[in-house]
Amino acid sequence: MKNNFIKTIKENGIEALSLIIVIAIWQLVADRIVQNKLLLPSFYDVTTSFFSIIESGLIFTDALTSLLHFSIGIIAAFVIGIPLGIIMGWFKEANRAIDPIIEILRPIPPLAWIPFAIVWFGLTHQAAGFVVFAGMVFPIIVNTYTGFKNVPKVYVEAAKVLGCTRNLDLIRHIAIPSAMPSIVAGIRISMGVGWMCLVAAEMFGVSNRGLGYQIWHNYYLHRMDFVLVYMILLGFVGLLIDRFFRRYVDAKLLRWTSGTVV
Amino acid sequence: MGRVSVKNISRIFTKKEDNSGTEALHNVSFDVEDGEFICLLGPSGCGKTTLLRIAAGLETQTSGEITLNGVPITGPDPKRGMVFQQYSLFPWRTVIDNITFGLEMQGISKSEARKHVEKYIELVGLEQFKNSYPYELSGGMQQRAAIARALANEPEVLLMDEPFGALDAQTRNVLQDELLKIWEQKHVTFLFVTHSVDEAVVLSDRIVVMTARPGRIKEIVKVDLPRPRSRTSPEVNHLRDRVLRLLEEERFHR
Known part of the structure; x- marks a missing residue:
């Protein structure tokens, strides 16, 4: 255990040192030069604030609220985006029918949906989830569609001569696995967009809880140390989600692509 | 049983823009006996692949008919297996799961299918690699797996579209020998498209030599040599010479 710890330090020495130096400079600049908590809270201030929200339990309710908003958005984007992308990618006529609608809606920045989100859903979790959905659904549709368009013809033909001839079977057994790298790439892009939308939605009053809400709330209270804590938290949770997703996907869904360029 | 009969097959590809047509195949007819090994040989663009794809049910003819045991071919069917020139293993499935694919499509459970395809x-010869993904295999191994995948459906006819075309010469020779062994063990009719005279002479019972576009039958050459055939015996060389001359004529006709 101890040996492992020393080994980790040895292996990541340069990275750790660099981080420590940046933190030291930050602390010095904030504490000695700026000397203004509003303009630049010090590392020490931020750390104390961090522990205070852990103690009060506020961090957990806000993080969970944000994750709830994010989950609503991502699930809705999956349920609507993936089937839509599949249908558009597989059936030419469906693509011709749906594509113009998508092309009109897609360029609308997702945050422009906030007023309607509030009007339609009120100040609910669903409203915040809807804004996240508006940001996530288009990258998912487009990438699913692209993945389906690019299914190599030889796989489809090979499947047909092996007795897999119905559209539903071909989609399930050939097109979806073949398009999976593209679908997954779309999901990753959309998770980044969705996370941004989440913060904006919470800041603009769609919710009265959540990490994004707390940034705005504490800004009103001029507690910039708390603002910074929530900023760092948002980055951190976003990173965790991405890492978690990537690890799962690489191990389960895309094991077969190792060795190929994706 | 796999008796294939090609009757007056023509195929014209029409361009959408100006309605002009290219005739790929013109009135092709021949019969293939059950268990026979036939090679389709011809200059590139002569429609031999098109003919094979019509037999597979992946392409439709403009006129004429191909029958298997007297039944006209209208679409793909597992009774007619196919091996493609491009690597066609599903990269998201392991070797064994590629080979079980056809059986799974027939509704046989995965575990049952796995037992069945072991042979x-x-x-x-891929026992060691059965749990590998296609990207881990060499080109020759991938084509071996593709052959096993086609055989697992127990087809009556095996359609092969230049399956060894992308392989190096030595791997090619090895796979040709292995293919002949498989052909001797399994009672399957082979329709094998190639542009290699050597390959045709080593493998087939009869070589269907085709003309340049539009593809017609130039001559059907019977290869009356006992197997295993030496690749360099005088008889083989003589035959190769004869087939090469047929192809050369086509080059000058164009």
Whole structure:
């Protein structure tokens, strides 16, 4: 255990040192030069604030609220985006029918949906989830569609001569696995967009809880140390989600692509 | 049983823009006996692949008919297996799961199918690689697996579209020998498209030599040599010479 710890330090020495130096400079600049908590809270201030929200339990309710908003958005984007992308990618006529609608809606920045989100859903979790959905659904549709368009013809033909001839079977057994790298790439892009939308939605009053809400709330209270804590938290949770997703996907869904360029 | 009969097959590809047509095949007819090994040989663009794809049910003819045991071919069917020139293994499935694919499509459970295909994996010598993904295999191994995948459906006819075209010469020779062994063990009719005279002479019972576009039958050459055939015996050389001359004529006709 101890040996492992020393080994980790040895292996990541340069990275750790660099981080420590940046933190030291930050602390010095904030504490000695700026000397203004509003303009630049010090590392020490931020750390104390961090522990205070852990103690009060506020961090957990806000993080969970944000994750709830994010989950609503991502699930809705999956349920609507993936089937839509599949249908558009597989059936030419469906693509011709749906594509113009998508092309009109897609360029609308997702945050422009906030007023309607509030009007339609009120100040609910669903409203915040809807804004996240508006940001996530288009990258998912487009990438699913692209993945389906690019299914190599030889796989489809090979499947047909092996007795897999119905559209539903071909989609399930050939097109979806073949398009999976593209679908997954779309999901990753959309998770980044969705996370941004989440913060904006919470800041603009769609919710009265959540990490994004707390940034705005504490800004009103001029507690910039708390603002910074929530900023760092948002980055951190976003990173965790991405890492978690990537690890799962690489191990389960895309094991077969190792060795190929994706 | 796999008796294939090609009757007056023509295929015209029409361009959408100006309605002009290219005739790929013109009135092609021949019969293939059950268990026979036939090679389709011809200059590139002569429609031999098109003919094979019509037999597979992946392409439709403009006129004429291909029958298997007297039944006209209208679409793809597992009774007619196919091996493609491009690597066609599903990259998201392991070797064994590629080979079980056809059986799974018939509704056989995965575990049952795995037991069943074990002998085909052995037949193509991929026991060690059955749990590997296609990207981990060499080109020759991938084509072996593709052959096993086609055989697992127990087809009556095996359609092969230049399956060894992308392989190096030595791997090619090895796979040709292995293919002949498989052909001797499994009672399957082979329709094998190639542009290699050597390959045709080593493998087939009869070589269907085709003309340049539009593809017609130039001559059907019977290869009356006992197997295993030496690649360099005088008889083989003589035959190769004869087939090469037929192809050369086509080059000058164009």
